[in-house]
Structures are given as structure tokens and as C-alpha cells.
Amino acid sequence: MMRGGWQVRWLAGAVAGLMLAGSAVAREMRPSDLPVEVFAHRPVMSNVSLSPDGSHVAYLTPIGGRQHLVVRPVPLRDDQSPSILAPNDAEITGIHWPSNERLLLEVLGTEKVRAAMVGTSRSLPLRFSRVISVSRDMKDMKVLLDRRPKGYSFYLSDTPILNFVDAEHVLMAYPADTGPWPGVVKVNIVTGRHSQVQWPLPNVVSYIPDPTGGIRVAATYDDRRLELRYLSRAPGGPFREMRMQKLLSDEDAFTVLGFGRSGKDLFVASRHEGDRLAVYTYDIDTDTIGGKIADDPRYDVGAAMVRGGAVTAVTWTDDLPQRRWLDPAVQKMQEALDKAVPDSREIIIDTAADGSLLLTASHSLAAPTTYRLFDRRTGEYSFFGDTYPGIPQNLVSARRPVSFKARDGLEIPGYLTLPVGMPERNLPLIVMPHGGPMARDDGGFDILSQFLASRGYAVLQPNFRGSTGYGAAFQQAGERQWGGLMQDDVTDAAQWAVAQGYADPARMCIVGWSYGGYAALMATIKTPALFKCAIATAPVTNLIRLYREVGASSARNLYRGIFFGDDPDELRPISPFHNVEKVGAPVLLIHGDLDIQATVDHSKEMARALSRAGKPVEYVEIAGMDHSPLLTDQMVTVLKEWERFLARHIGR
Structure with a gap:
């Protein structure tokens, strides 16, 4: 490369x-x-x-x-x-070009919301999104649909931008004054004026416009019944139910990706022909799934690139990103360019x-x-x-796709990064499980594993069961397995690295962020002699606290069903906070005080509990940091603490 x-x-x-x-x-x-x-x-x-x-x-x-x-x-x-x-104190998360002379920026902010808004005894940090229209020369700027957060009436969790109608108008989801559900407005990105296009639908979670800007498909979610419904309509007609999916029980996963350029057919992701998601056409008039557009024998294919309100390409990730264009000429160009550069995609x-x-x-x-x-x-x-x-090219550590058999025989994929210029045997090893846990690591450039490899450590990142992208069976094998089979896969990854000769069993630590931090802490409890230390950054530590926090979400029954079940008391054996007396290795906890996904109280309480139990623990709190660093200085603090702690316990 x-x-x-x-x-x-x-x-x-x-x-x-x-x-x-x-x-x-x-x-x-x-x-x-x-x-x-x-x-x-x-x-x-x-x-x-x-x-x-x-x-x-x-x-x-x-x-x-x-x-x-x-x-x-x-x-x-x-x-x-x-x-x-x-920027000021907001994070730019998206860039769009509705015209040659103007851009739209999606920005994400965090602020403390008064207790009365969230029903607690104190203020809590909450994220909110805004869209800013800016001229190409940066001289003219306007915040679109600017309104302060009102309770939980924010934009949808993903982008509020639904479609670009023309060079001056965009469709956006916008919370209504009369309830918690958003409607759709047409916004002039130059003047900021807007008009209502679609009044809010009860329980709506998303709208999907066609290329003309008409709202033709919507999705609603009933958390009590765990039902996701897709609604559709002809132009100007009423909505009707197109498809209903029973979550947690329906193996036939189904997701609407968007319209084709003609506005007649939809593209959907479905598992109706097997374990892996594939992309198909869908006839909106007859409610029937049509021909297959893209699939992969090993990986889920379930996302799309949408431009001008139309699906233009199907996207997925194997070891590296993949993209299949619907325009044969563009796809041919894609393949030719790929062949032009060696050892890359x-x-x-x-x-x-x-x-x-x-x-x-x-x-x-x-x-x-x-x-x-x-x-x-x-x-x-x-x-x-x-x-x-x-980072000079000769100092970049290549990532190796690997796999190993877990103790029950299930094949577990992952990625191994070895330090440059060192023998590939008996290395100090970092096992680094990903966050989520409904996520996965891939073979793309990963700055955290590169940093650790630059310090002389081998890094193993297992995609334990429950990770996404490998089909329904693999993901469902992780349901209600926090601290169970998911944790065993992480343990088996470390033991595989030892058996293969990569790792020195006397110099292994586990490092994780978010759910990965939870897994790091559980490793010191479930296998206290395996790792010499554990670093948990922005971790979940108290599953009973998390159970309550999930209960405040709009999909509490779904998440509880996937993760935990119905009885919080059953979580005590797999909750690090409730098992500190079993911790068998030194622990470093790092957390931002503005974390929303896993509140800083998770680490504060864990640090106090470990100290009371006489366990070696260090706690670092980073002011102004959310679940992940937005500022370079915040990440510098994280990495320097990692470097110092690892060098003390398994460094050369």
C-alpha cells in the first residue's frame, strides 16, 4: 500500500x-x-x-x-x-452540499438539562443536534430550526436531514410542540423559513421520502409490544400498514433503506432467504420482495448510500468497506480504480x-x-x-484477520495487530474487546491498536458473539450473555494468543472502552489470574444502575430483552460493582464527567467500592469529556494514562 x-x-x-x-x-x-x-x-x-x-x-x-x-x-x-x-463548543458530525455555494453542517452539542426536564433530583448532560447552513466562503451562517431542548424533545437520534429537495430546500424531521413525536418540515436553507410537510405520526421513529420529496414511508415503534411497523402510501393518499415486525421473535429481519430513482421501487434489507442480511428490491404497490441486489456469504449486507432521495449504492463491511453501485457504469469505474492501487480497496x-x-x-x-x-x-x-x-508508512502495524474456536466450538473472528520490528513470539499482549456491544471491529486503520502496537504490545480484538455483521445466529448468540458466553469468548481469545505463541502469558492486560470497559472489569472477576491489569475507559460497572438507565430510554423493553431480561436482581453476579471482592488485578478507571451513554457515576462508584475492598485502583476523571473525547487534549490524557499504567504492569 x-x-x-x-x-x-x-x-x-x-x-x-x-x-x-x-x-x-x-x-x-x-x-x-x-x-x-x-x-x-x-x-x-x-x-x-x-x-x-x-x-x-x-x-x-x-x-x-x-x-x-x-x-x-x-x-x-x-x-x-x-x-x-x-466551531464553538459543538461538534461537527456531518457535511452536506445541497448546492455549489452552500453547505449544511450537522452539529452535536452537550449541555446540562435542568432536573425538572428529566425527572431527576439533579441536572444531567444531554446531547442535542442542530443543523447549520453556511455559505461556501463562510461569510453567511444560519442555524436552521433553532429551538432549545424541551425535555426529551430533541431531533431524532440520527440525522434530522431527510432529503435535499433542490438547491435551496431540504426536508428535516422536527419535534412538534404538541407531543414527543417529530413531523417533517420543508426548510429554506438560505432564509431559514420552513413549512409543514408532514404532521407527526404517533410513535414514529423515522420518515423515508421519495426522490420528489414526498413522504411515502414511515416507521413506528411500540416498545410495550415490541412491534416495528412500516407504513406506506401512494402520493397524496393515506398511510396504510406495509409490514409489521415482532422484534426479538421475528427471524425475518426487515429494514427499508430507501427509494430507487424512479420513486416506484423500494430497496430493503432482509433475512428472509437465510441467516445473513441481503438487499432486495421491494414493490410498494403489491408489498412483495423482489430480486436480490447484493449479498455476501459471510457478512450482513444491510446499508445503503442515499443521494437526492434515491439509493445509489449498497454498502457493507467485510474486512474493509465494500460498496456496490446500482449504476453499472459507476460500478465498473469502482472496480477499475480498485485494481489501480495495490494492496488496498x-x-x-x-x-x-x-x-x-x-x-x-x-x-x-x-x-x-x-x-x-x-x-x-x-x-x-x-x-x-x-x-x-x-505516522510514517514503515512504522504502521498491519492488521491481521484471525479466527479461533471458542470453548463450545463456535468460530470467533477478530483482528491481531503486532508491533513493527519485534519478533512475533512471547509479546506482551493487550486484549481489547470493542464497545457496543452490538458493534464489531473490522480491518480498517484503528488508531488505538496502532498506538498500543507502537509501544511494543500485540493487540488482539475479538469480535465476540453478539457482535454485528456476521448474521443473525452469531448476533443472537450474545443475547443476555453479558458476563457469560460473550465474556468467555474474550477469555478464549487471550488463551488462543498464548497457544499460538504470540503472547507471553505472564504479560497480558485487558483494555476496553464502554462495553469493552465492562468486559475488562469482568475479566478481573471471572478470570482473576489471567490478566496482570485492566483498563476500563467510560465503562459500565453497575448493571442494576444500567438497567434503570435503559428503562428511561424509548426502547427499554427491547434493550432489556436483548441484554438483561426482566429481573434486575439476577444481574448481581455479572455486575462488576457488586463483585469487587473478587477482582484479582490492578484496575485503571477513566471517565468523562459529561458522559451520557455510561454516566460518570459508574466509574466513581466502582472506584470507591474497589478502594473500600482494598483492591488496587486508580481513577482519572476528565472534565468536559463525553463518552468519547471531542478534544485532542482529552485523548492525550487517556492515552498517556494507558501508556503509564501498562508500562508499570507489563512493560518491557
């Missing part, structure tokens, strides 16, 4: 040559020489997108420790400077409206993500930017 300023010239549809002209590669530097700050900042480029006419690229970059919006011409001449927007992520310019992301098991531009007029495929230019 090559990183740097090289280009590919296309002649008669074939690759004519490659030119490597990158910056000088450091040859004497060791990975451990790289400072913590190199790994602590966000990618130098993220959320990269192309203007409709292909004249400008927008992306996020960390400046002074916080994400900034950058808009630069293509190509950037010596006499030009990019436009840069500095080239993914088209954006195109100019006339198809003349394509923006790609280059993913690899052995390099950070890079971005390139392909000009179809000249045949030039040129380097645009790197995500982590501060």
Missing part, C-alpha cells in the same frame, strides 16, 4: 503507470519515538465530500485540538487559501453531478485511509490527502 503524492493516468481504460512522489519516509525512527499526540488527534481529514460541480472539497480537520470545517478549491493553487470555520465516496470527477477513499489492512481524486476528462488519479500523515 502506497501513501503520498502519486497519480495514475488512464489510457484506453487501462492502467498506464504509477508515479510515487511522496514525502521522504523515516527509516531510522522507531514506532516508540512517535509522540502520543500523533495518535491522539482526529484524522487530518474526515467527512470528506465533493461539491456538486466538483470545484471544491469540504472536510473536517483538527486545529487546536478541535474539529474545524475546511473548504478548499480543486485543485488548490499557490495563490489560494482554503476557507476554515472554527478503493471506494468511490462522492461524484460530481456530471460524473467528471470522482472522490475515493483508499482503505487498507496496512495503512491509514487516504483520499484521491479521479478526473475522467484527463484520466488522472491523484492523491488528495492522508488521514494520519504523522
